[in-house]
Amino acid sequence: MFSKAFSAAIHGIDGMIVTVEADVSDGLPVFDMVGFLGSEVKEARERVKIALKNSGFKIPAKRITVNLSPADIRKEGTAFDLPVAIAILGAFGHLPEESFKDILIIGELSLNGRINKVNGVLPIVYCAMQQGFKKCIIPMENSREGAVVEGIETYGVSTLVEVVKFLNDEETLEPLYIPREEMFKDISHKESMDFSDVTGQRAAKRAIEIAVAGMHNILMIGPPGSGKTMLAKRIPTIMPELSFDESMEISKIYSIAGMLDNQGLILRRPFRSPHHTITTTALVGGGRLPRPGEVSLADQGVLFLDELPEFQKNTIEVLRQPLEDRLVTISRLNGTYVYPANFMLVAAINPCNCGFYPDRNRCNCSINQVKRYLGKISQPLLDRFDICIEAIEINYRELAIKQKEENSEEIRNRVRIAREIQMNRYKDQSIYFNSQLIPRTIKAYCKLDKKDQDLLEEAFIKMNLSARAYHRILKVARTIADLDQSPQIKSKHISEAICYRSLDQKYFGTL
Ligand SMILES: Nc1ncnc2c1ncn2[C@@H]1O[C@H](COP(=O)(O)OP(=O)(O)O)[C@@H](O)[C@H]1O
Ligand SMILES: [Mg+2]
Ligand SMILES: [Zn+2]
Structure with a gap:
């Protein structure tokens, strides 16, 4: 039979x-x-x-x-x-x-x-x-x-x-059915975290808003306790709500990884923060039975690498491919596996071993030690961060003052508008965000008028910028203009974008 x-x-x-x-x-x-x-x-x-x-x-x-x-x-x-x-x-x-x-x-x-x-x-x-x-x-x-x-x-x-x-x-038996609308209604932003929890840090918040709007990777440098982790954890709260298709894509990944915990769908943007001892396989996926790694578990959300120089150099270097392709390809004898890896990379670093450079009252690290510490991050990886910012310790007095801080929803609303502008602009391209622009498309979409072109050229020479840095400044300027709902990139947009490059000059270039 x-x-x-x-x-x-x-x-x-x-x-x-x-x-x-x-x-x-x-x-x-x-x-x-x-x-x-x-x-x-x-x-x-x-x-x-x-x-x-x-x-x-x-x-x-x-x-x-x-x-x-x-x-x-x-x-x-x-x-x-x-x-x-x-x-x-x-x-x-x-x-x-x-x-x-x-x-x-x-x-x-x-x-x-x-x-x-x-x-x-x-x-x-x-x-x-x-x-x-x-x-x-x-x-x-x-x-x-x-x-x-x-x-x-x-x-x-x-x-x-x-x-x-x-x-x-x-x-x-009765069939089980969970209406989608109700699931999505249920979360209605009962987030446990909010940007209004963070006192002050205006500059850092602004840089993060720009980063999220254009899906730019961001690097934060600052001493311990300056709020880097606190800021990073709140980044998903200002990303636009997940669409059903996005939610389905992430949920499939979590289902395959056995991490869906019978909750039906993942409804919030992921925030993944792997420890620096993580293996290459756990980070990008793979193994004998191929399994999605952290880069895929962070799909549609944030991958946060805290204390970036502490990670194994080769572990970090493998990130370059998924960052480029927004997916991970794993080849096996019996076939090729593809996992989405469309995440925003957020990294935090202390400026030196002790964490307090350049504060000479607290840091005794020699210039060579500082160089060696920051030198663990390779130039090609550094190049993936469109935006670099300094997290500055806020003092107790500032913390004590209960001033009204903007909440995540207000920021998210601005991000959403900037993203819609990008979606419209790139509807005939296969990209969604300014961070995905390449030199050819930068030329087409990031046009400057004569005086702004001069401004940028001047900075280019004065700061000894590489061609890559030049392109990143233009992409970030495009996002700043989009947040401003300005079709034309103006001088103030360029100047602000240059600021987000000057920091890695301070820490990585001029040491
Ligand atoms: N701007 C701030 N507003 C409110 N609390 C803060 C702020 N900065 C730091 N803190 C407090 O200090 C703690 C340590 O911050 P953390 O984000 O861990 O710093 P870092 O990651 O830079 O070492 C936070 O958990 C928070 O309680
Ligand atoms: Mg931290
Ligand atoms: Zn030090």
Whole structure:
């Protein structure tokens, strides 16, 4: 007897339908599984056999062959346990085959027949819906991940027995559905953090607003306690709210990483702050079973690297590719995996080992020590930061004064307008933000009139700027003009943009 069930595998951040065929024939009682399987999938044999027995199903001693197709994609993980068990039950006649012919099934089996959660449920259910499946059966613990997908009925299950009962008689389970609008309404900016928590720091806040508006990477230099971490953590609160598509993209990544915690969708922009001991693989993704790294978990949000010089040099250097492409490509013998990595890079550094350079009352570091400390950051990486600012310690008196600080919503509203201007300007290009401009497009979109051209040239010579710095100044000036809702870049925009370069001259250039 032969029977067929449907399941899915993950490739990159998308699901792909996998057919699970089971055949039962006379002959030596062996259980074979074929179809380009990873080691966990091969082990499904043992789990399925014992789970079936412990769930009360009699499996006669026959030859069982299970084939997972298509054969050219590698199947990994434990999510095929349940569809394999169902296909076998079909082949033995315990279940009518029509009962699961249009249902997508995933789940890991315990030896006692319980169904455990698996990774990647959201992209799988999404793919099933797109492929026209009407129903899906997924682990109860993942049920919210499936329930946010519209156009397919999602059934959460806890045991194999429950699944068999359901397939024999539809009435036993209710589909779960979570209306999207309500999820999005619920968050309605009940943020726990807000920019109004930060006293003073006008200049830093302004620079951050510009950075977010144009998606420019930003570097903050300043002594310990000057509020660098505090400012960084609040950056996602001034980014525009996530659209449904953005939320879906991030949620797929978290689902695959097993980090969705059954919350359905990620509704807030991510803020990822990996420790400086992080490995290259954990940062950019990869591993034997490819997994998204921090750069992908920060997709649509912020990747914060605190104490940048403390990171391993080679770990940091691998960031250059995702920063350039806004995605990560991982090559394996069995295929190439692509993960989104569209994040804003925010980094903080102390100016020296002790942290207080150039305050000579507190810092005894020699110029050479300071040089060596900051020299850990390579020029090419430094070049990725369009904006550099100094975080200055505010004094106790300033902290004590309760002046009214602007809140995140007010800043976010300005950011949104600047972003809409960029979207309109670049609607025929494949870019969204000023930070994505390249020399050719800078020429087209960042035109200056004669006197501003002169101003910039003068600074160029006086500050001994590189061609790269020149382009970055123009991109930032474009964003400042957009925040000002000015179609033309004016002198004041250029002057302000130059300020955000002069700092890395102070710390990195003239030492
Ligand atoms: N501008 C500020 N307004 C309010 N609190 C501040 C400010 N700057 C620093 N603090 C306080 O000092 C603490 C240390 O700041 P932190 O962001 O950790 O500094 P850094 O990362 O530069 O070492 C913060 O948690 C906050 O309580
Ligand atoms: Mg800090
Ligand atoms: Zn020092």
